[in-house]
Amino acid sequence: MSPKSVLLWTMQAALFWLVLFVPQLVVFLVVNEPPTWELALLVATLVVGIVHTAVEPSWRYRVHRWETTPDAVYTLSGWLNQEWRVAPVSRIQTIDTKRGPFQQMLGLSTVTVTTASAAGPVEIEGLDHEVAQQLVVELTNTTQATPGDAT
């Protein structure tokens, strides 16, 4: 996991809270004699937003892990709620990489490994481009070497 992902998560969290905060601020400034609960909500949004943006990314960074072996792909993600996902290489169906705008800015990629289950893929977030490329090639090779239709 690239240390830059802390920055990525910080940007994402900050953006999320800004989207919540700015409209409230505008309303608060425009309306004559805004009610007190509006002020309370505004302050609450600000405080929770700042704490969340400050704490969550580094907490997340300490939790997140990923690993691949010749037999399986493994991730641990989350912060308050944590989730391990394991998928055997023999059951992999597709391997994708994707980059959001923030990720492109920071040179990061997400590798998504899908199996035949509808219950959600294994996602490895916040990898450096080169690491991600390498991982995809590696996984593709091992997957192709495994027979069967993976269901």
Added chain:
Amino acid sequence: MTAELPAAPEFTEPLTEWHRLHVRMLIVRPLNEGIAMLVPIAVLLITGNGEKWRLFASGVTVALILAFSYFIWRTTKYRITDDQVELHTGLLTRKQLAVPRDRIRTVDLTSKPGHRVFGLSAVRIGTGQQDTPGTDGLTLDAVTSEEAERLRVLLLQKTVTPRAGSSDEPGAEPAVASSEVISQLDLKWLKFAPLSLSGLVAIGAVFGLLSNYADDLGLHPVQDLWEWLFEHPSFTLIGAFVIALAVLGLVLSVPLYILQFWNYKLTREPDGTLRVQRGLLTTRSVSVEEQRLRGVDIQEPLLVRAGKGAKLAAVTTGLGSKGESNLLLPPAPLSVAHEVSQDVLKVADDPTLRKLRKHPFAALRRSMIRHVVPWVVIAAGLAIFAPSWAWPIPVVILPFAALVGWDNYRSLGNALDDRYLVTRNNSLVRSTVALQRTGIIGWRIRRSFFQRRSGLMTIGATTAAGAGVYHVTDVGEADGLALADEAVPDLLRPFLTEG
């Protein structure tokens, strides 16, 4: 074509030229889909006193429906080649669907009343693919019932014995070999009908439909009723209403059970499929490739469970859970469900009968909190913001919520035998799933903030079949990991040292 083909008519060569859906669909589609439109049209005509625009509007509606179904029929064609089933359809957006024949897992024949009058059937072909829900497989709506039956045999037979037509062993085991009946409708099962609450659901549906029409006519009975109730809150009236609803639900549930499950029959076909047939007006026949069956799910809705009953569903690829297409057994005695489960899975003892390991005490605490706290919050909210008669309602519900929480904990359990992982969840619809261990294609192990504090985890076994993931809820950390490790050896092992 060889000179000597076996007599069985099912073994005709695959079609390679294009076929259209049956021309009778021109009438059937408007019949099935347009029945809902008939009422407003009639209302328009009757209340219109012969006003010209109303007549005109109804005429245009009918014409549009007919034109629409004509275009659907005109633009839809299908063919079955050696390798795949192809379907071309669509007027504005042309769609070309193709399903490889070796990926076909299920065939589902459905005839609604409109279809049956004209001897037609809709054929839905399911594959295991589940990338985007609802796009799995393809549907031919509709062909003649004989053609549907022929397609069912043809499409499923290929997956078991490739090239059956290649006259290698002419009389080996023709498809006419008799099918083995596993289970059949027993009229005694009707006693579970009132317990399944299907009557209430039906009342809800009919009520929704009627109030829709009422809205079209400018009446708002529901709203009026609510307003009236708000002004004259009366517990006797509400009580009477609830009782009337319950009685009506009970009365309706029996004909509904008959409607859905008449002629229910579960058979094992000679081509290696399990086939469920059922229905009085709308008939269904669902065929599931046995090899793809990954397990069973014994479902016990609360009241049905109280009457020692259960229904059985298949855990398999290629079937949505929509419209209960995965149903193997309608609400029936629990012992029958276990028998059928044992027969279907071809095992000596039904894995769902295995003694389940209990989950730790902390799971009870979590279950109680999850079920009780929401009602406390609602009661508090109502006490502050609503009229004073409102807040006792959630308070009355509280003891029931607590009971459900307790029962939910009692339901939790897991077991493992040499072939199946068994897990039980939920209280209102208790579900005991036996999932083939070889069908598990990964793990999702979740620990929420509170679970970590209590040393619990929820283990999800992901699979290509059924719901995609089956959970072992709130199991102790060490037990859970041991279970997962044992169920699929070597998958989790390399990572366990870190935990």
